[in-house]
Amino acid sequence: MTAPDGERPVALTCGEPSGIGPEIAAHAWERLEGRLPFFWIGDPAHLPRGVPVREIADPGETASHCATALPVLPHPFPAPNRPGRPDPDNAAAVIEVIARAVKLAMTGAASAVCTAPIHKKALKDGAGFAYPGHTEYLAHLGGVDRVVMMLACPGLKVVPVTIHIPLAEVPGALTPALLRDTIRITAAAMARDFATPGARIAVAGLNPHAGEGGAMGREEIDLIGPVLDGLRAEGLAILGPLSADTMFHAGARARYDVAVAMYHDQALIPVKTIDFAGGVNVTLGLPFVRTSPDHGTAFDIAGRGLADPTSLIAALRMARDMARARAA
Amino acid sequence: MTTNKPRIAIIPGDPSGIGPELIAKLLHEDGVREAADILLVGDGHLWRQGADQAGVSLPLEAVAEDRIGLQAGLGWLPMETIAQEEVQIATVSEASGRSSLRCLDKALDLAVAGQVDGILFAPFNKAALTAAGMNAEDEHRYMARYLGFEGYHGELNVLDDLMTTRVTSHIGLKDVARNITAEGVEKAIGLAEDTLKRAGHARPRIAVAALNPHAGDNGKFGREEIDILEPVIRAAQDKQRDVTGPWPSDTVFLKARRGEVDAVVTMYHDQGQIAIKLLGFERGVTVAGGLPIPIATPAHGTAFDIAGQNRANVGATRQAFDLLVRMARTHRANRAAA
DSSP states (O other), rough: OOOTTOOOOOEOOOOOTTTTTTHHHHHHHHHHHTSSSSSEEEEEESSTTSSOOEOOOGGGGGGHHTTTTTEEOOOOSSSSSOOTTTGGGGGHHHHHHHHHHHHHHHHHHEEEEOOOOHHHHHHHHHHHHOOHHHHHHHHHHHHHHHHOEEETTTEEEEESSSSSOOOOHHHHHHHHHHHHHHHHHHHHHHHSSSTTTTTTEEEESSSSGGGGGTTTTHHHIIIIHHHHHHHHHHEEEEEEOOGGSSSHHHHHHHSEEEEESSSHHHHHHHHHHHOOSSSEEESSSSSSSSEEEESOOTTTTTTTTTOHHHHHHHHHHHHHHHHHHHHH | OOSSOOOEEOOOOOOTTTTTHHHHHHHTSSTTTSEEEEEEOOOOOHHHHHHHTOOOOOOOOOOOOGGGGGGGSSSEEOOOOOOOOGOOOOOOOHHHHHHHHHHHHHHHHHHHTTTTTTTEOOOOHHHHHHTOOOSSSHHHHHHHHTTTTOOOEEEEEEETTTEEESSSSSSSSTTTGGGOOHHHHHHHHHHHHHHHHEEEEEEEEEEOSSSSSSTTTTTTOOHIIIIIIIHHHHHHHHOOOOHHHHHHETTHHHHHHHHHEEEEEEESHHHHHHOOOOOOOTTTTTEEETTTEEEEEESSSOGGTTTTOOOOOOOOHHHEEEEEEEHHHHHHHHHHHO
């Protein structure tokens, strides 16, 4: 399928150049052959040899070149990219590339931002990067306080309410305000970015069997249930709290458009089990569209030609589709 | 001299549900009657009910209790646990619960006496069992208590070649972390190893799931992996046991699916149950692990919504039967050697 005339391209960041970011960008371009216009921001010297590259000065040139070469908006880095060994001298440039992509999306030159994985420790050590991760930095650039992470694979979109915290801290971190805001942002994004107004939102319980009437935990009764009742009163189509173990098989998934999970693995286990290679990470609540593959820098295989671009291609595709929905 | 063919007692489960229909269907599956000598334990009208519901024939050849050891092929130990007119399809009833418990008690007695090598039960209805006075939280604890068994035991969930045990089960999530102890983890690993050995695995490969996201990411999101799981796993490895982990729980089930491990030890209920129910909602099996007698059942329930309509899928019951036969064979061989 070809892009409609005048459709703006997706901006893809290089991510940590010592990881698999540059090679999966090249492989994604080889597989897509221009059918999904995107341009890469990074140092052309970091790309694997053998892939045709076309340096561009403006994202608007993407469409004319993407069928024959990977369009690259050059961003020079001070050091080469030794596979698996991030260079502290490159840290500042990695961060600049992210900011540049966001700016292009905010000004309308790019339709969306797709980010390749970064290595937080390398950025912290090399450039004093103070954000816990990509997402928090993007929220800062976008000028918003609260964003929501969504994981998506064919057949399932799921949003974890709490993310990178110990399991022991999950019940304490789960507040009515956090749950309410997360579901509201999710509902708004389903309408704006996924063309699903009035989305059916299935919310998992925290406890086994969703607490079974309070026999195995009271959060469903004391916290989750009342928040969901309030959201229903606002007109949202909410199911739950549901028993998490029976809400993710194919038959159950047919009954909702997006799921909300209470903690990281409650969301990640179904996504990875359904589709290990094709999962996409989406940030909801930003003033621009942002997706990323749901894997890391993979230092152990970087530069060896083993990296799989499947998740990146899915992320590019989702960015394109979300941008179209937002523009419609 | 006994043959190596195990003898399996099958009980109908809750008479109001899909149990009798499932067993009638099971007995017409290819290879089932050849794999074991089968003793149906229950009321004749219940077995006839199942055959009628399934639209199959089921010849019942009564066996006297003192002749069970001589029975070969398919036999039936007559019981009178519920009157035919008391059976109400798709209804929770005390009479059905009482019938379930009496058949179960009899099967357990036969196993203790060495007359059968394993028990397959069709789904019970928990509310019916409770109404009938089951003095335990669930049927697994009931069976342990009936057998006077005080050792470590617990439910194992099995899907195809993947088995899971769990360190914590039906407790609130806020109580999970503090119940992850070295002793609990070691017992859950041991339960998986022991059950797999009984099912014929000489050297079971066990993967231990982490508690925290990304297995704690070197202590950033929780320290249980470092403080509790890793020492237990290392100690097991030092004894040449094939135990690995702690693995991030979002990818450990893929290892299992690829056939790299035989069992996953999970930390909490939904960790394993989400993956198992996603991968095979209709094929899951529950094993009453740790008990001195092999006992298995399909993981699904009595399915009152489709009871009596010949719509029940026999898949999980077949999987439970096949696994039970492997365990019963080992049990029989061990008894013969003792």
